[in-house]
Amino acid sequence: MTTLRSVKGMKDYLPKEVPAYRRIEEAFARVMQRSGFREMRTPIVEPTALFVRAIGEVTDVVEKEMYSFQHHDEALTLRPEGTAGVVRAYLQNNLGNDEPVTKVFYQGAMFRAERTQRGRYRQFHQLGAEVFGDPSPAADADLLATLVVFLREIGVSSPEVILGSIGGKATRAAFRESLVDFLTPKLETMSEESKRRILTNPLRILDSKHPGDRAACEGAPSILDVLDADDQTHFDALRRYLDALAVPYRVDRGLVRGLDYYSRTLFEIKGATEKLGAGDTLLGGGRYDGLVEELGGRATPAIGFAAGLERLVIATEENVAPPRIDVFVASLGEGAVARALALSNELRSHGISVECDGRGASIKAQLRRANAVDARFAIVLGDREVSDGVAELKDLAARTAAPFPLAEMAAAAKAGLLRPPADADQAVSS
Ligand code: AMP
Numbered sequence: 001m002t003t004l005r006s007v008k009g010m011k012d013y014l015p016k017e018v019p020a021y022r023r024i025e026e027a028f029a030r031v032m033q034r035s036g037f038r039e040m041r042t043p044i045v046e047p048t049a050l051f052v053r054a055i056g057e058v059t060d061v062v063e064k065e066m067y068s069f070q071h072h073d074e075a076l077t078l079r080p081e082g083t084a085g086v087v088r089a090y091l092q093n094n095l096g097n098d099e100p101v102t103k104v105f106y107q108g109a110m111f112r113a114e115r116t117q118r119g120r121y122r123q124f125h126q127l128g129a130e131v132f133g134d135p136s137p138a139a140d141a142d143l144l145a146t147l148v149v150f151l152r153e154i155g156v157s158s159p160e161v162i163l164g165s166i167g168g169k170a171t172r173a174a175f176r177e178s179l180v181d182f183l184t185p186k187l188e189t190m191s192e193e194s195k196r197r198i199l200t201n202p203l204r205i206l207d208s209k210h211p212g213d214r215a216a217c218e219g220a221p222s223i224l225d226v227l228d229a230d231d232q233t234h235f236d237a238l239r240r241y242l243d244a245l246a247v248p249y250r251v252d253r254g255l256v257r258g259l260d261y262y263s264r265t266l267f268e269i270k271g272a273t274e275k276l277g278a279g280d281t282l283l284g285g286g287r288y289d290g291l292v293e294e295l296g297g298r299a300t301p302a303i304g305f306a307a308g309l310e311r312l313v314i315a316t317e318e319n320v321a322p323p324r325i326d327v328f329v330a331s332l333g334e335g336a337v338a339r340a341l342a343l344s345n346e347l348r349s350h351g352i353s354v355e356c357d358g359r360g361a362s363i364k365a366q367l368r369r370a371n372a373v374d375a376r377f378a379i380v381l382g383d384r385e386v387s388d389g390v391a392e393l394k395d396l397a398a399r400t401a402a403p404f405p406l407a408e409m410a411a412a413a414k415a416g417l418l419r420p421p422a423d424a425d426q427a428v429s430s
Contacts, residue, residue: 009122019320031150032105040104042085048075054084056260058201065112078111091297105129128306135301141241155316164255164266167231186216206256222253262286283307326352328370333383350413
């Protein structure tokens, strides 16, 4: 029989890898909460129509990358990103009624049928956040400053914000015209897809990786040159705030992003190119002032971002020590196993992590395991120890052993005597 393998582009996160992921997830929750965001969770499966309306029909994600399926009479899709679901949930649960400004963050699996490479998978995880109800450039600056703090806190040493603006509706309409005028004479050399998109969604062509499209876009007008007065005021104020906050950024005159819902502020943060190669964008986001209304709500300004968790792990590449086992209980004999199980659970109730070996293997084999799981202490229990009420307590780090009355174990655990020193299970840098 052939053995089954995971779906292409969907990887396993093994016990030795997970601490690095958890470290970043926990830092993210901590930093976002410190900036006034609260966590929310939305379903992994949503109606296909939600993504088509939110992300845009003529985008790579919707045209090529979604895992969509029919279930009875419902057209459903595994979420390719988080914002659409959060906006749907914001509207469905009237979150905007409680507070004029709603700030949420989320973490979870996303699915895109992309060509896989290092840092690009078909199931990946995003850490993201959204701010609803605040149109001010101060909200943009505050979010970016928070992101830079987060990245520094997890060990991305020099995060640089790449900043752009895609303008509001009026700016985009004007830009679209000048872009079409610029690209039309070069249609011959462009990809079939872009020939089609020049009619349906010309801005997407700026995003294309096709060499012909890239050449055609060389020297294309920048939307930054045609921002209308309000968009320009917003952009200038954001830059002033970022300067005042000493957030490192550079303006990219050609920045466009792959989803249609953005307006005004756009940003990306790249990092660790040497480890990530071409896919070195750690996070991306921007303002989407029209999306809430587009999805049926009242006009509500909003801004958000999403970071790729796998890329953050590769970029920071920290060797995070797995959580240690405090006590390993080795036991031999029917009565001893029963007593070992009870003792283990008692110690655990005092917050001690305990591995209890009831396999019936030799004590030598059990102690080999105690070393393999990096336990600090081992307690050896045989039937004689149970009847005497005294077990052997081994300090595996100090390589010492001493008899220890079973009746005093719980009190010792409570007093913290069966714990490694506080700094022993901290992350260690590679
Ligand atoms: P996007 O939602 O396309 O703006 O992407 C936001 C971030 O999610 C990117 O900067 C990446 O870090 C991450 N990301 C997007 N697609 C993938 C993927 N297929 N695999 C891993 N990370 C991804």
